[in-house]
Amino acid sequence: MSNLIHFKGASEMPMISISLGDMDWNKTGAWRTQRPFYDDKTPPCSTTCPAGNDIVGFILKITQGDFEGAWNLIKQENPFPGICGRVCFHPCESKCNRRDYDEPIAIHALERFVSDFSSNLNRKIEKVSGVRKEKIAIIGSGPAGMSCAYHLARLHYDVTVFESSPLAGGMLRIGIPSYRLPKEVLDREISNIEALGVEIRTGTPFGENLKLDGLEDYQAIFIATGAHRSRALEIPGEKGKSVFSGLDLLRKINPGKKIKLGDKVAIIGGGNTAIDVARSAIRLGKKATILYRRSKEEMPAFEDEVVEAIEEGVEIRYLVSPIRIQQKDSLKRLECLRMELGEKDESGRRRPVPIPDSNFFIEADSMIIAAGEEIEVSFLPKGMEKKEGIVLTQRNGSTGIKGIFAGGDLTSNQRTVAHAIGSGKKAALAIDCYLKGMDSEGAIRQILIGEGPSISIFRHLHPEERTMNPHVVTFEELNTDYFEPSKRHRESKGLVKKRIKGFGEVTSTFTEGIALEEAERCFGCGTCNGCENCYVFCPDASVVKTEEILSHQVDYDFCKGCGICFSECPRGAISLKEEAR
Amino acid sequence: MKKVITGNQAVAYGVILSRVDLISAYPITPQTTIVEELSELIASGRLNTRFLKVESEHSAMAALIGASTGGVRCFTATSSHGLAYMHEMLHWASGARLPIVLVNVNRAIGPPWNIWSDQSDSLSQRDTGWIQLYCENNQEVLDTILQAYRIAESVKLPVMVVLDAYVLSHTSEAVEIPTMEEVDPFLPPYCPEYQIDIQEPKAFSMIATPEHFLEFRYKIQKAMEEVPEIAKKVDDEFRSRFGRGYGAIERYGKEEAEIFLMTSGTVTSTSRIVIKKLIGKGVSIAGIKIKRFRPFPSKEIYEEVKGAKKLAIIDRNLSAGVGGIFAQELRASLYSREERPQVFGFISGLGGRDITPELIEEAIQYTMEHPRPEEEILWLGLKK
Numbered sequence: 001m002s003n004l005i006h007f008k009g010a011s012e013m014p015m016i017s018i019s020l021g022d023m024d025w026n027k028t029g030a031w032r033t034q035r036p037f038y039d040d041k042t043p044p045c046s047t048t049c050p051a052g053n054d055i056v057g058f059i060l061k062i063t064q065g066d067f068e069g070a071w072n073l074i075k076q077e078n079p080f081p082g083i084c085g086r087v088c089f090h091p092c093e094s095k096c097n098r099r100d101y102d103e104p105i106a107i108h109a110l111e112r113f114v115s116d117f118s119s120n121l122n123r124k125i126e127k128v129s130g131v132r133k134e135k136i137a138i139i140g141s142g143p144a145g146m147s148c149a150y151h152l153a154r155l156h157y158d159v160t161v162f163e164s165s166p167l168a169g170g171m172l173r174i175g176i177p178s179y180r181l182p183k184e185v186l187d188r189e190i191s192n193i194e195a196l197g198v199e200i201r202t203g204t205p206f207g208e209n210l211k212l213d214g215l216e217d218y219q220a221i222f223i224a225t226g227a228h229r230s231r232a233l234e235i236p237g238e239k240g241k242s243v244f245s246g247l248d249l250l251r252k253i254n255p256g257k258k259i260k261l262g263d264k265v266a267i268i269g270g271g272n273t274a275i276d277v278a279r280s281a282i283r284l285g286k287k288a289t290i291l292y293r294r295s296k297e298e299m300p301a302f303e304d305e306v307v308e309a310i311e312e313g314v315e316i317r318y319l320v321s322p323i324r325i326q327q328k329d330s331l332k333r334l335e336c337l338r339m340e341l342g343e344k345d346e347s348g349r350r351r352p353v354p355i356p357d358s359n360f361f362i363e364a365d366s367m368i369i370a371a372g373e374e375i376e377v378s379f380l381p382k383g384m385e386k387k388e389g390i391v392l393t394q395r396n397g398s399t400g401i402k403g404i405f406a407g408g409d410l411t412s413n414q415r416t417v418a419h420a421i422g423s424g425k426k427a428a429l430a431i432d433c434y435l436k437g438m439d440s441e442g443a444i445r446q447i448l449i450g451e452g453p454s455i456s457i458f459r460h461l462h463p464e465e466r467t468m469n470p471h472v473v474t475f476e477e478l479n480t481d482y483f484e485p486s487k488r489h490r491e492s493k494g495l496v497k498k499r500i501k502g503f504g505e506v507t508s509t510f511t512e513g514i515a516l517e518e519a520e521r522c523f524g525c526g527t528c529n530g531c532e533n534c535y536v537f538c539p540d541a542s543v544v545k546t547e548e549i550l551s552h553q554v555d556y557d558f559c560k561g562c563g564i565c566f567s568e569c570p571r572g573a574i575s576l577k578e579e580a581r
Numbered sequence: 582m583k584k585v586i587t588g589n590q591a592v593a594y595g596v597i598l599s600r601v602d603l604i605s606a607y608p609i610t611p612q613t614t615i616v617e618e619l620s621e622l623i624a625s626g627r628l629n630t631r632f633l634k635v636e637s638e639h640s641a642m643a644a645l646i647g648a649s650t651g652g653v654r655c656f657t658a659t660s661s662h663g664l665a666y667m668h669e670m671l672h673w674a675s676g677a678r679l680p681i682v683l684v685n686v687n688r689a690i691g692p693p694w695n696i697w698s699d700q701s702d703s704l705s706q707r708d709t710g711w712i713q714l715y716c717e718n719n720q721e722v723l724d725t726i727l728q729a730y731r732i733a734e735s736v737k738l739p740v741m742v743v744l745d746a747y748v749l750s751h752t753s754e755a756v757e758i759p760t761m762e763e764v765d766p767f768l769p770p771y772c773p774e775y776q777i778d779i780q781e782p783k784a785f786s787m788i789a790t791p792e793h794f795l796e797f798r799y800k801i802q803k804a805m806e807e808v809p810e811i812a813k814k815v816d817d818e819f820r821s822r823f824g825r826g827y828g829a830i831e832r833y834g835k836e837e838a839e840i841f842l843m844t845s846g847t848v849t850s851t852s853r854i855v856i857k858k859l860i861g862k863g864v865s866i867a868g869i870k871i872k873r874f875r876p877f878p879s880k881e882i883y884e885e886v887k888g889a890k891k892l893a894i895i896d897r898n899l900s901a902g903v904g905g906i907f908a909q910e911l912r913a914s915l916y917s918r919e920e921r922p923q924v925f926g927f928i929s930g931l932g933g934r935d936i937t938p939e940l941i942e943e944a945i946q947y948t949m950e951h952p953r954p955e956e957e958i959l960w961l962g963l964k965k
Contacts, residue, residue, distance in 0.1 A: 010796040010803075015737060016678050017797065018775055019784040026784075541779045558782075 028540065032561030032579055038552040039575035041469040041526030045092035045107060047450030050418040051078040051147075052425065054458070055092055055107055056527045062110060062519035063529075067512075071118035074111065076458040078421055079150040079193050080143060082119065082185040085112025086507075087176055088418045089302050097525050100475040103488035105522050106510075112491075113510040119188055129197030131156035134435050137218040138162065139206045142170020143417045144224035144408025146193055147424030148431075151457055153196040155432050160218070161198060164205035170226055171409070172417065174251045175273065177280050178503045180305075207379025220431045222397070223380070224408035224424065227373040227415060233268065237325030238369060242332065246273040246370025253280050261286055262365020266334055268322055269370035270299040275306060277368050278314040282500050288314045291362070293321040293339050298349040308493075312500050321354065325367055334362045375410050389413070395453070396440040397427035405431060425457055473525035473572045482533070482570035489518040528552065528573040534565035582758050588749030591719040591756050592658060592684050592742075593618040595726030597628060598764040599682075602653035605633040605644040609663040610696050611746040612686045616658055638663040642670035642683075649679040650785055652776035654730065657681070660746065661688035661702045668706065671739075675710030675801065677786050680733030680740075680771065682726065683711075687846065687897075688746045689932045697933020698746035700846070700898040704874075704906045710801055712740040712808060713874040715845045719749055719756045721872075724825055727759075727768055731815045734771050736804045746933065748847045759823060767822055805876040812873065829878040832885045834867035835860055840948055841886050841922070843869045843894040845907060848936050852895075855941045866945065871907065879914035886915075892922040893948040895941070895961065897930045904928065904958040925954045929961035936961075 005020070007013045014020070045055040054073050061070035074081045085108050096104035129152075136152055138145045141163040149159045167173055168190050172181065194200060204210050206225060215221055230245030232238060242262065246269065252259045265281040267274050270292035278288040290309075292299060295318045299306060310316065324335040338358035341350035374389055383401045385392040390411050397405040407423030409415045426444065433440035444452075447459040450472045459465065491507040493499075499506055510518065530550050535543040542559035544551045554565075566574045586594070592615045596604070604623075606616040622628035633648075635641045638659050645655045659667065664685050674681050685703045689695040703713060714729060716722045722744050729740040744750060777785070789797055809829060820826030834856045844852050849870040856868045869885060871878065886892055896905025903909055908926030915921040925948045930936040940962050947959065 007793060007796070010799050013793065013796055013800070014775075015800060016676075016775060016785070017787050017789045017793070019787065021783075022781045023784050024782060541782070 027557045029542075029555075029557045029559050029561075032556070032559060034561040034563060034576045035556065035579050036554055036559065036561065036563060036566050036574050036576050038528060038554075038573065039469050040466060040528060040573055041575075042450040042472045043525035043527065044095040044097060044472050044474075045105075045525075047452075047454065047472050048091045048095040049449075049454055050091070050414075050416065050422040051080075051084060051088075052422060052449055052454035052456050053077050053084075053092075053111070054456070056522065056524050058114060059105070059107070059110060059519045059522040060524060060527065060529050062114065062515055063522070065516070067114055067117045067515075068121060070114045074114060076461075077425070077456060079147060080189050080417070080421060081111045082115035082189050083143070083172060083181060084418060084421070085109065085115055086181050086185065087172075089416055091418075097473065097475045097478060097523055098521065101480060101483065101523075102485045106488055106490065106518050109489070109491050109510050110515055110519055113512075113515040115185075115189075116509045117512070117515075125192055125195035127195070127197040128156060129153035130158040132158070134158065134219045135160065135217055136220045136222065136431060137215045138222045138224065139210075140170055140224040140226055140408065140410075141168035141190070141200055141202075142224060142226050142408055142420060143172055144226075144410075144420035144424040144427075145170065145222065146190060147421040148222045148224065148407065148428045149198045149424075150193045150196065151425050151428035152431060153193070153198050154461075155428065157432075157435075159198045161200040162204045162206060162210055163200060163202045166203050168200045168202055170224075171228070174228075175247060175276070177250065177253065177276050179279070179283065179499070179506050180276075182505050212381050219403065219435060221404045222424070222427050222431065223391075223399075223404065223406040223410065224420070225376065225379075225410055227375045227409040229374045229376050230369060231372040231374050233322065233369055233371055235323055235325065237327065238367075240325060240327050240332070242365070243325060243367045243369065246277045246368050247373060249277055249368055250280065253284075263287060264364045265289070265366045265368060266291060266362055266364035267368045267370055269372065270294065270301060271370065271372060272301045272305060273373070274368075274370035275301045275309050275314070277370050279305075279309050279312055280503075281368075282312050282314060283503055286366075289362070289364070290314060290316045291320045291322060291334075291336065292316065292318050293352045294349065295319055295341060308506060311496050313496075319352065320362075321352065323359075332364055332367055334364060334367060336360055336362055373409070373415070394441075395426070396430035396433075396444060397423060398430060398434075398440075403434070422454055426455060429455065429457060429460060469526070469575075471526075477572040478523055478525065479568060479570045482531075483523065486521050488521070489514050524571045526572050529571070531570065533568045533570060534574060537564045537568045539564065582760075583755050584758055585753045586719065586756050587614070587751055587753050588716075588719045588722050588744050589614040589686070589751065590618060591723040592726065592744075593622075594756070594758050595723045596656050597622070598723075598759065598761060599654065599656070599727060599730050599768060600765075600770070601630055601656045603631045603633060603645070603648040603655040604657065605635050605641040605648070605655070606657045606659065607635055607638045607641050607663060609638070609660050611688060611750045612658045612660040612663070612684070614750070615684060615686075638666040639670055642667045642674060642681075645681050646670060646674055646677060646679060649674070649681050649773075650677065650777050652771070652773040654734075654771045655681055656683070658684040658686070660686045661690050661696075664702045664706060665690060668709070671706055671709040671711060673786075674739045676797075678737040678801075678804075680730070680737055682729045682733055682740050682742065684726070684742045684744070686744055686746050686750045695932045696746070698748060698897070699931045699933065700743075700896075700906075701931075703741060703743045704898050704900075706741070707875060707906070710738065710805075711875060712736075712738055712805075714740065714742050715872055715874060716742065716744045716749065717847060717849045717870060717872075719752075719754050720825065721827060722749060723756055723758065724819065724823070724827070727764060728812070728815050728819055730768055730771075732808065732812050735811045735815070736807050737774065738801070738804050738808070743846070745847045757823075757825075763822065767819065808873075808876050809878065809880070827872050829871075829873040829881045830885070831870040831872065832867055833870070835865055836867075837865070837888070838867035839865040839890050840945065841867055841869055841889050841892045842941070842945060842948075843871060843882075843892060843907070843911065845871045845874070846897065848895055848897060848930065848941075851936060851938055852941055855938045855945070859942070859945060864945070864949070874907070874910075877910050877914060882911065882914065883918060886922055887918070887920060889922045891925060891948050893925040893927060893944050895927045895929055895936065895944060897936065899928055899931060923953045925951075925959060926957065927959045927961045934962065
């Protein structure tokens with residue numbers, strides 16, 4: 001303990017004023033008014049990802065050169081990194097905090113890199129399904145159905161997927177041209193799910209040979225039949241020859257069938273299907289014109305796709321609405337009205353209003369209608385509630401019928417691959433809870449990423465792992481002194497001249513070097529990466545390391561609560577709270 | 582190996598050969614090329630030393646205080662305003678008895694803004710408890726750094742090695758560079774008496790009440806008083822190993838001289854030529870170069886000048902209200918002696934103006950012609 005020494009003179013004194021004994025007894029932590037603690041928080045990217053990917057986690061693995069570890073981490077939440085890395089609209093990037101600094105991280109490109117790198121590893125995937133006795137039927141092998149099947153297999157259930165088409169994949173196979181998503185990538189990721197023990201019965205359309213009462217052996221059913229019916233324009237002449245729906249055309253092009261298509265193709269619509277059809281037509285050597293009734297700002301198609309379509313020679317005419325299709329020999333005439341934008345409608349977009357007497361004609365050899373897709377309801381079981389074109393479900397995917405769950409495009413107007421993957425995952429969790437007699441709503445609340453709606457099934461499977469604070473890290477909470485401005489890397493694109501000659505992939509996967517550089521740009525919002533700033537700066541040596549590794553413990557006997565660790569943490573992974581007085 | 586290098590490069594070589602563990606510095610002309618050279622070597626992996634970037638000279642010295650308390654050998658370099666900004670931490674380094682070595686490239690302090698050489702920066706720090714060693718040429722710069730660590734670590738006091746801006750810092754001359762194998766036995770690793778150990782935490786530099794404070798200062802003075810003997814031993818050993826030595830002062834010129842001329846820094850080199858010429862003309866004169874300013878070599882100087890009549894001293898600095906700082910120290914050191922020469926205090930070369938052979942001859946001429954100085958301050962080359 002403290003003991004003041006009275007020296008008789010200089011000869012007795014030490015050279016400097018120093019305590020002669022050690023000072024361990026002096027618990028300076030008692031002076032503390034605020035307490036720092038390690039507190040991993042939610043990054044904005046993950047909370048925005050409908051599939052619930054641990055984005056900061058897998059990017060951190062990339063920076064460590066552990067590409068397989070990155071793959072394993074993505075696969076905890078999402079069986080389709082190769083697909084999402086290519087076709088997802090990556091809302092994660094629009095919320096990336098780096099956007100406020102220079103440019104967001106190319107998350108989609110990193111995800112694609114991880115998937116493609118790991119596909120070269122020739123890993124053997126062990127069968128894990130069928131440990132439990134319950135059997136589950138899944139109707140539809142699109143991203144929602146396969147995601148549900150994947151997670152249920154990992155939860156050790158016996159899963160059978162029924163698919164009407166000859167090949168699994170749903171809209172991924174039918175609706176997305178191979179220049180955006182090569183069939184090998186799709187086949188690879190579906191076969192990885194099969195390897196877990198999931199059985200896929202193709203050529204088994206629901207409602208025809210397969211009926212609900214034939215599924216009595218299954219203790220739970222997940223319906224994810226998608227939205228495959230092209231919406232009609234309700235104008236005269238649309239039932240005529242050489243007038244196709246966009247999806248029908250893509251369905252024919254994608255398996256590589258020969259199709260009859262005139263030289264001048266007019267496509268009606270402004271969504272991704274319209275763009276896919278137009279770019280496919282260009283690749284078949286045709287001239288493609290898109291007619292869209294609103295303006296560029298309202299177009300629902302992804303911006304990157306629109307840019308690439310224009311690069312490839314697709315013409316887009318805005319504020320044009322067809323009112324009649326007339327046929328004269330093989331040539332068709334499309335009578336159109338010019339439009340102007342009026343008040344906002346219920347979708348928040350400005351409503352197109354026809355300009356009176358502005359009629360004009362567009363001539364084309366083929367007309368393609370791609371004005372959106374609707375769900376098929378004829379085969380759905382009675383008792384399922386439907387409203388505004390979708391099947392209504394609870395947050396956990398349950399329908400009004402016990403044991404029957406639904407998801408994907410069938411139950412949502414947010415018709416993206418990532419949303420479908422997320423809904424399949426949520427249904428898998430709900431089915432697991434249902435079969436175990438647990439409250440799935442409560443389980444979902446436990447594993448929301450941030451405030452949701454995405455969930456982390458990893459946390460459901462590993463409740464013992466360190467939890468993550470739902471608080472979403474903002475740009476202002478980062479200490480950007482530790483980051484340097486750097487350019488976002490972009491995937492290289494093929495030359496337009498070469499691109500339009502075939503259906504080969506437009507963009508290329510990052511090389512290892514580029515992937516590492518891009519991953520290094522990640523702020524790692526809210527996630528400790530062991531940079532040791534806290535350890536270096538702590539003036540009280542109260543940041544504890546065990547075996548040379550940060551233990552994420554603070555020695556509160558001596559921590560004075562100065563908060564330097566908190567302010568010098570580059571990524572907001574340390575919090576401060578006031579000490580109870 | 583001989584190399585043609587600048588004074589600042591000679592500093593860098595001295596630091597490399599001293600196996601410094603940590604460098605922290607903030608750039609300022611004309612020092613900058615020292616730490617540029619060192620930081621580039623560190624960045625390229627050729628020098629295994631930690632470089633700590635800081636936002637000011639105050640922080641640079643604070644970082645060294647931390648590192649030195651942690652028990653490692655450390656270094657910084659600065660000039661002028663940078664040294665002034667360190668002032669508080671300079672006191673701390675000596676009070677905490679830390680053997681830090683600092684190189685100061687002499688530069689005037691503004692305003693008016695000026696980047697050229699004079700000694701007002703380092704001499705402003707004369708009361709901070711640092712040993713101060715002034716260098717005449719680039720070889721001496723390198724050698725003095727090696728000696729500085731030995732002295733500092735023996736007496737547990739920090740050392741400031743000083744060289745003139747541009748005349749040395751940016752001018753190249755041939756310098757013999759010893760090898761690491763030659764230096765290592767001369768300069769063994771630093772063994773601190775007290776050192777931070779987080780396994781056995783202690784309180785450092787805590788409060789000392791009036792009951793003890795005076796005694797701590799007394800100990801610093803006692804350590805300063807040990808310096809002449811220790812520095813001489815170190816210099817003698819250096820001479821035996823490397824064939825070069827410098828002493829606290831150096832006397833040159835006539836054996837039994839009536840007049841002495843005292844200088845420091847590069848002015849000495851010019852004075853050597855003037856004195857040689859005047860001796861050739863029959864003038865009874867000798868030169869004294871002051872290398873060590875702190876602790877002031879009173880005894881060594883008196884031993885040399887005791888029979889002389891007059892002592893001229895050229896100061897490249899000004900303590901306004903008194904005059905040249907070397908002259909002031911010299912007068913004070915001679916006052917208690919019964920026989921003492923007349924001190925002629927000249928001031929010249931402020932803000933980097935050349936102190937030419939003609940000016941030096943003019944000072945000697947004045948000293949020869951006058952029995953005693955007509956004024957306390959004799960301005961040399963002043964345009965009135």
